[in-house]
Amino acid sequence: MARSKDPAVRALLLERAAHMLRTRQPVTLRSLVDGTGVSTMAVYTYFGGMDGLWTALRQEGFRRLAARLDTVDATADSVRDLTALGAAYMSNALADPDIYRVMFDAGFDLEDAAAADATLHRLVDAVERAKGDGRFRPDVDAVELATRSWVIGHGLASLVAGGPLPDAALAHGVPLLAALFASAGDDPVRSRRSVEAGWVVEVPESGVLVG
Amino acid sequence: MARSKDPAVRALLLERAAHMLRTRQPVTLRSLVDGTGVSTMAVYTYFGGMDGLWTALRQEGFRRLAARLDTVDATADSVRDLTALGAAYMSNALADPDIYRVMFDAGFDLEDAAAADATLHRLVDAVERAKGDGRFRPDVDAVELATRSWVIGHGLASLVAGGPLPDAALAHGVPLLAALFASAGDDPVRSRRSVEAGWVVEVPESGVLVG
DNA sequence: ACGCTTAACATAGCAACGTTATGTATTCTG
DNA sequence: CAGAATACATAACGTTGCTATGTTAAGCGT
Known part of the structure; x- marks a missing residue:
């Protein structure tokens, strides 16, 4: 097969999104991944896009x-x-x-x-x-x-x-x-x-x- | 002074926005003014921007x-x-x-x-x-x-x-x-x-x- | 054990978004 | 009747979510 998804990355993004929401920062695709080391594509592999992130x-x-x-x-x-x-x-x-x-x-x-x-x-x-x-x-x-x-x-x-x-x-x-x-x-x-x-x-x- | 704002345009945009909301079309700056004959700037002269439109x-x-x-x-x-x-x-x-x-x-x-x-x-x-x-x-x-x-x-x-x-x-x-x-x-x-x-x-x- | 397949991820580019800068036309005022 | 200020169009800018492309690495069959 291939590489397997890292659950820690998913949790990190979710946690970060929740934190940005709490601190009233706009949650955008790029602002979400900035500083995390992962690229924008991670949001797509883990959530299928921003809609999926909101659902999660x-x-x-x-x-x-x-x-x-x-x-x-x-x-x-x-x-x-x-x-x-x-x-x-x-x-x-x-x-x-x-x-x-x-x-x-x-x-x-x-x-x-x-x-x-x-x-x-x-x-x-x-x-x-x-x-x-x-x-x-x-x-x-x-x-x-x-x-x-x-x-x-x-x-x-x-x-x-x-x-x-x-x-x-x-x-x-x-x-x-x-x-x-x-x-x-x-x-x-x-x-x-x-x-x-x-x-x-x-x-x-x-x-x-x-x- | 100068030209005076036409209240009909304001009402038209508001009506149209309400209609687009009701028919589940995304209300964006461009989609709002498309077909009305007015330009995107009208939204700024009448509402000061999209935020103002939402407030109105x-x-x-x-x-x-x-x-x-x-x-x-x-x-x-x-x-x-x-x-x-x-x-x-x-x-x-x-x-x-x-x-x-x-x-x-x-x-x-x-x-x-x-x-x-x-x-x-x-x-x-x-x-x-x-x-x-x-x-x-x-x-x-x-x-x-x-x-x-x-x-x-x-x-x-x-x-x-x-x-x-x-x-x-x-x-x-x-x-x-x-x-x-x-x-x-x-x-x-x-x-x-x-x-x-x-x-x-x-x-x-x-x-x-x-x- | 090794190579092929497949998924994970980075990079770069796209259309569309809201906004702003610039230019033109119009209308009220002095 | 000229001057000035405002309405409005056009065009461009930065950012948005998303996708196409390329690369890397992990898992399975032989």
């Missing part, structure tokens, strides 16, 4: 999101845990606003949909656990409730991360989720307490915002 | 949004009206997904913030009218409740318009808004009825989706 970057974003969601561990309060997943989602979006924007930008293909589905599934699991605990009505559809939580989380993340709303608007997450969970059958007072306990969002360069 | 396009988007929100007229049911504003917001986003995306994309400057604020203000007014009708608790902050409605609307619009969720997901708007309004003091059953009455979203090429 989206998947890297979902990978990081998944990693952050994994740091949320289950407690006795399943509604708190569900909220904590939402807070972790938010922390991830704020940690890298540009990557988050790229994740949901124009070229949302089937691969990305699968990745998005995987992260949504974690929410579904959390909802089902809460149902098992009797927090939600038995007739509540776990996928639907998870999707609605996602709508709230994405709306908030999208408007705060580089959007028109300030960081302080993250506080809206608590009443929004509490209202949603109460509508699914959870006791309003108890729900509020659980959500306040779980809503801990890390805001870069401004510490931690607690609900 | 964002404002055009907010203008259209405002126009659509104006078609919602007040009825005796103020919560229905508030929901109808949300539905109109959604219809606008789905009618021109690409313009909607541009509106909330990267270059969100102060002008855009003002435009966004103006549209948010209509929601605030509607919330205050509902408070006057005794539908919401007196201690409810109108701006906050309006912002939370916006978070739901934007999250849904963003995930449906070109995003991972299908058009059918628009139906989530009803339970989400109903839950939010109920948490603000509105009677749950009555709220549900009002929201179902107001949630009428126009989906292009697939008719009208009623809650």
Whole structure:
């Protein structure tokens, strides 16, 4: 056959692209490879072009999101845990606003949909656990409730991360989720307490915002 | 002085850019002016460059949004009206997904913030009218409740318009808004009825989706 | 063990992009 | 009615993503 691709080069380019995105430098084919020792062709052998790089970057974003969601561990309060997943989602979006924007930008293909589905599934699991605990009505559809939580989380993340709303608007997450969970059958007072306990969002360069 | 700018040319370029965006043609400087008889310089005299064109396009988007929100007229049911504003917001986003995306994309400057604020203000007014009708608790902050409605609307619009969720997901708007309004003091059953009455979203090429 | 095949990579060039410099025409002003 | 300033066309410049071409090196069959 021939030479085999070096996975380290791929990782290097991906890392560098993410870093350039974070530091607000325009990510162009030439600026990406400048100083790395590799030529522009590397982007084509590893990603098939710039479009492929963006796709890979989206998947890297979902990978990081998944990693952050994994740091949320289950407690006795399943509604708190569900909220904590939402807070972790938010922390991830704020940690890298540009990557988050790229994740949901124009070229949302089937691969990305699968990745998005995987992260949504974690929410579904959390909802089902809460149902098992009797927090939600038995007739509540776990996928639907998870999707609605996602709508709230994405709306908030999208408007705060580089959007028109300030960081302080993250506080809206608590009443929004509490209202949603109460509508699914959870006791309003108890729900509020659980959500306040779980809503801990890390805001870069401004510490931690607690609900 | 000298020749005066022709407002018709500005409107023509803006209209054409919006049309190219809707028909998924890439909007480039040259493709924009091709066939219009004007030269590439027109974009610079009228908008100061492509960035200026995007800013103008964002404002055009907010203008259209405002126009659509104006078609919602007040009825005796103020919560229905508030929901109808949300539905109109959604219809606008789905009618021109690409313009909607541009509106909330990267270059969100102060002008855009003002435009966004103006549209948010209509929601605030509607919330205050509902408070006057005794539908919401007196201690409810109108701006906050309006912002939370916006978070739901934007999250849904963003995930449906070109995003991972299908058009059918628009139906989530009803339970989400109903839950939010109920948490603000509105009677749950009555709220549900009002929201179902107001949630009428126009989906292009697939008719009208009623809650 | 050796040569052929094939993939990885560098170099160079292409069309198209946004922008700017330059020149011309037009229209308001003094 | 002349002067000046602005609208606009034309053309060029640097940079973009991409591709064609050439070279090098790794893996397999004999």
